[in-house]
Amino acid sequence: MNLLMQISFINQFTKTMKKICTTKYGEIYLIQKDNKPAILKIDYDDENIRLVNKFDSYFDHELLCKIYKVDLCNNSIIMEYLEGVSLNEIESFEERIYRSSAFFQKWIPTLYRIKRPDSFKLINYSDKFVSIIERCDDTRIKEYQLEEIINQYLIEIKKQFCGDLYLLHGDVHRRNMICVDDNQIKLIDLSPVLGPVMYEYVKFFEEELYGILAESEFEYRYTFMTRAFKLESKDFLPLLFLDSCYRMFDTLFVDNDDSELSLMMQLNYRLWRLMNNGLEI
Secondary structure, three states: OOHHHHHHHHHOOOOOOEEEEEOOOEEEEEEEEOOEEEEEEEEOOHHHHHHHHHHHHHHOOOOEOOEEEEEOOOOEEEEEOOOOEEHHHOOOHHHHHHHHHHHHHHHHHHOEEEOOHHHOOOOEHHHHHHHHHHHOOHHHHHHOOOHHHHHHHHHHHHHOOOOOEEEEOOOOOHHHEEEOHHHOEEEOOOOOEEEOHHHHHHHHHHHHHOOOOOHHHHHHHHHHHHHHHOOOHHHHHHHHHHHHHHHHHHHHHHOOOOOOHHHHHHHHHHHHHHHHOOOOO
């Protein structure tokens, strides 16, 4: 959407709208719809808007905020405003895990298993992992001494199993998890993707493990979460490693930003060591 179109589109809401934030992926506004608060998202990702429009009905249940309208012409989504706080605002790690584990017990059984993936024309997690390699620059790989982790990344992609695929939210992390009445969690910001059901835990784990400096705290968090969510490391850990590497490659080679490279490398090497040590810390 060009600038003039965007200004014209936003102007229809100016009397009641309030900008909440701008992120890498879009602009978020609080607006009024039918005299009630709602959220307007201007999405920078044309493909994500199309997928939300196509697959929203598959996610029509109480654990996801309602989507009122998808406007493909204006790259926008109008969705339910949820009264509550994000899980990110809860300081206690253990309290976040307590609440989120209860949520995942309800969320995972609702996911839709895809019998014919080719007919859905959705982004597959493995295709995404492969595609980022094309953007990696050999010179900078050597400069940042990433040869070893790139090789392991490629090995893990080849080892991925071809099991059941599910239609996933695609971006379940604590900032997209809103605690509403009675501590019930609802998800916002749908980003449809195809993948194994274990992938739905990946973003949540990444955010809870990223930037943890002390090895003992990292070990504690990883063990606490896998037990709380009843996850087998052998099924889950390779996906966590792949996605965290993807995030690092995307930041470094697509965004050209190495400001947090050391923290990203620290997380990836820790996950890699877990896989090389019999999946035990």
